[in-house]
Structures are given as C-alpha cells and as structure tokens.
Amino acid sequence: MTAIDLQLPRRLVEFTLDETPVRVPEGSTILDACKAAGKDIPTLCHGDTLTPKNACRLCVVEVEGARALAPACSRVAEPGMAVRTDTERARHSRKIVLELLASSTDLSTTPRAADWIKEYEAKPDRFGPDAARVNEQPKIDNELYVRDLDKCILCYKCVDACGEQWQNTFAISVSGRGFDARISVENDGPLTESACVYCGNCIEVCPTGALSFKSEFDMRAAGTWDEPAQTATTTVCAYCGVGCNLTLHVQDNEIVKVTSPHDNPVTHGNLCIKGRFGYQHVQQR
Structure with a gap:
C-alpha cells in the first residue's frame, strides 16, 4: 500500500x-x-x-x-x-x-x-x-561505539539527538567553556556509568566521525575499512512489531554497521540498541 x-x-x-x-x-x-x-x-x-x-x-x-x-x-x-x-x-x-x-x-x-x-x-x-x-586518546570504554574528541567540532547534533529532539535520555551535554568545551557525560566519567541507553542515534547524526561504531573504528585502525566496497541493504528490524527500517552495511559478507533511512516515517533515522547493534547473531557461524 x-x-x-x-x-x-x-x-x-x-x-x-x-x-x-x-x-x-x-x-x-x-x-x-x-x-x-x-x-x-x-x-x-x-x-x-x-x-x-x-x-x-x-x-x-x-x-x-x-x-x-x-x-x-x-x-x-x-x-x-x-x-x-x-x-x-x-x-x-x-x-x-x-x-x-x-x-x-x-x-x-x-x-x-x-x-x-x-x-x-x-x-x-x-x-x-x-x-x-584536545589531544586525547579515543575513549574506548564499551564494545559498541567509540568517542574521539579530537574529531569533534561541537556541532551539538549528538546533544540534540540524545536530548529533547529525539531520545530524551539527556546522557550527554557540553561541559567547559572556550577551548575547554567538549562533549561529555555526567562527571566526565565512562559511558558505561552514564545514563546512555546505547541507541547510537548520536552516531547517526555525527558529521565528523567523532562518534563511530567500534567495528568501524577497529577496521579503520587495521586499515581494512573500505567504504566504496560496501553494499547497503534496507530491511525491517525483526526484534519487535514497530517496523523500524534497518540499512545493513556489508563488507566482505560481514555486517560492519547498521543505520536507518532518515526519510522513514517510523524511525526518521533513529533506532534502539537492538536495532542498531544487535546484528551479530545474523553472521555467527
């Protein structure tokens, strides 16, 4: 229809x-x-x-x-x-x-x-x-995504996506002023001790790669990330009945990350932790 x-x-x-x-x-x-x-x-x-x-x-x-x-x-x-x-x-x-x-x-x-x-x-x-x-090492404190403040331009998109415009979790904000301003969670602690629900919607809107999938970060570090060689296939998430659209990015027959179409009337590019990160079972051997 x-x-x-x-x-x-x-x-x-x-x-x-x-x-x-x-x-x-x-x-x-x-x-x-x-x-x-x-x-x-x-x-x-x-x-x-x-x-x-x-x-x-x-x-x-x-x-x-x-x-x-x-x-x-x-x-x-x-x-x-x-x-x-x-x-x-x-x-x-x-x-x-x-x-x-x-x-x-x-x-x-x-x-x-x-x-x-x-x-x-x-x-x-x-x-x-x-x-x-900033001259800081990337923050790797979980297995889902990485924060690299050296790539952050303080565009506030992640803050808005996490806040009142979409997720309403308010896990991240801007701390400090002037040259010391940076994106941070409460008390500048590990992401695992924050209010983050790992929806990954901040990654979806980040324009510079300051927030990235752990899978992408690891592949870039190893020199194996090859975006032109990747295929993108849109399907429907099977975790619940909402009907969110997933776009599976595949390289060498492995899913390397998941996004969602921004023009989709259900998701508008947003997903939950299961939809964005729960794809490993598809390729377990």
Missing part, C-alpha cells in the same frame, strides 16, 4: 537565488532552496532530522540588504529576497571557518572536508603547530 501525504498544501514563496527566480514551499530554508536548485552549499552542523543549531557557520550566504552573512540552514526564505551563494564575501567566510576547524580538529573522517578545503583554498597550517587541540 502506498503512503499518502495528508499534509495541507503550502503556499509558494518566490525570491531570487543567484539572480535566478526560484519558488519554494512556505517555511523552506535557503538551504532547502539551494538543494532544490542543485547548488552545492557546504555544511557540517546541519541535520535533516534535527532543528538547525547554526553552529558551524559553513553554509553562510549573502542576503541583499542584510548586514551580516546568513546561515542558509536556518534562514527561512522570504518573498522578494535576493540571495547570493557564491560571492567573494561568502567564500572568504567559508574559507576561514574551514581553516579554523581543520587547524584545531581532525577532519580526516569528515566526508567531503578535504574537497571543501581544496575548493576554497583554505590553509589550516598557517595557524601554526600550536593551534588548540
């Missing part, structure tokens, strides 16, 4: 995007309009299942008449506005953001980061070897 969208129709908003007239449904953001128009706007903190936090400022665009650059991920499109996405001012701002992030954070597992650094001619090394870094 085909699902029918029963939402009320929305009026269209017309404005110009890089001097081209566009029309988007009322309430759409500039980033939504850019995606619909096929424009590639870099962003890290934006999540398609989360309310924008405007944390990374990588998606900024220029809005005619506005004093400051606007974050495309949260700025709602308005009738008659004129938006330019590729001005010298916007590109320079993105370049600086990339330089600051890459000089203080390990972006080696951040999708497309290297391409953006090359595209915007960012030079993170110009800040020197003393740029602030």
Whole structure:
C-alpha cells in the first residue's frame, strides 16, 4: 500500500537565488532552496532530522540588504529576497571557518572536508603547530561505539539527538567553556556509568566521525575499512512489531554497521540498541 501525504498544501514563496527566480514551499530554508536548485552549499552542523543549531557557520550566504552573512540552514526564505551563494564575501567566510576547524580538529573522517578545503583554498597550517587541540586518546570504554574528541567540532547534533529532539535520555551535554568545551557525560566519567541507553542515534547524526561504531573504528585502525566496497541493504528490524527500517552495511559478507533511512516515517533515522547493534547473531557461524 502506498503512503499518502495528508499534509495541507503550502503556499509558494518566490525570491531570487543567484539572480535566478526560484519558488519554494512556505517555511523552506535557503538551504532547502539551494538543494532544490542543485547548488552545492557546504555544511557540517546541519541535520535533516534535527532543528538547525547554526553552529558551524559553513553554509553562510549573502542576503541583499542584510548586514551580516546568513546561515542558509536556518534562514527561512522570504518573498522578494535576493540571495547570493557564491560571492567573494561568502567564500572568504567559508574559507576561514574551514581553516579554523581543520587547524584545531581532525577532519580526516569528515566526508567531503578535504574537497571543501581544496575548493576554497583554505590553509589550516598557517595557524601554526600550536593551534588548540584536545589531544586525547579515543575513549574506548564499551564494545559498541567509540568517542574521539579530537574529531569533534561541537556541532551539538549528538546533544540534540540524545536530548529533547529525539531520545530524551539527556546522557550527554557540553561541559567547559572556550577551548575547554567538549562533549561529555555526567562527571566526565565512562559511558558505561552514564545514563546512555546505547541507541547510537548520536552516531547517526555525527558529521565528523567523532562518534563511530567500534567495528568501524577497529577496521579503520587495521586499515581494512573500505567504504566504496560496501553494499547497503534496507530491511525491517525483526526484534519487535514497530517496523523500524534497518540499512545493513556489508563488507566482505560481514555486517560492519547498521543505520536507518532518515526519510522513514517510523524511525526518521533513529533506532534502539537492538536495532542498531544487535546484528551479530545474523553472521555467527
């Protein structure tokens, strides 16, 4: 049976995007309009299942008449506005953001980061070897997932996914201020002694690999992680009757991690501990 969208129709908003007239449904953001128009706007903190936090400022665009650059991920499109996405001012701002992030954070597992650094001619090394870094070893205190704070850009997506936007567990938050700010559980203790329920929804939204499956972390360390060689098959979780969709990522005939489609009306990308991590019985010999 085909699902029918029963939402009320929305009026269209017309404005110009890089001097081209566009029309988007009322309430759409500039980033939504850019995606619909096929424009590639870099962003890290934006999540398609989360309310924008405007944390990374990588998606900024220029809005005619506005004093400051606007974050495309949260700025709602308005009738008659004129938006330019590729001005010298916007590109320079993105370049600086990339330089600051890459000089203080390990972006080696951040999708497309290297391409953006090359595209915007960012030079993170110009800040020197003393740029602030966490310089901590990855936290491996359980068998399900790893926390690597050297890769964290403080985008708050994991905090929102664990908090009021999805899981409502509130196991993780931001502690400290300035250069000492970091994602942490209560009392900065082991994950096993926290309120974490190991749903892994924080991993699902993490844009940099600061949170990763233990299986992926181990394979990367061993040099065997080969994402292009992996296949992804979507199926239905068999643990209960909710009907959550699982996407099984398989390499060399072994399940290496499990995700969930973000556009699924049941899960919206979220799973429980059984759905995300309880797949070992499938491949036991």
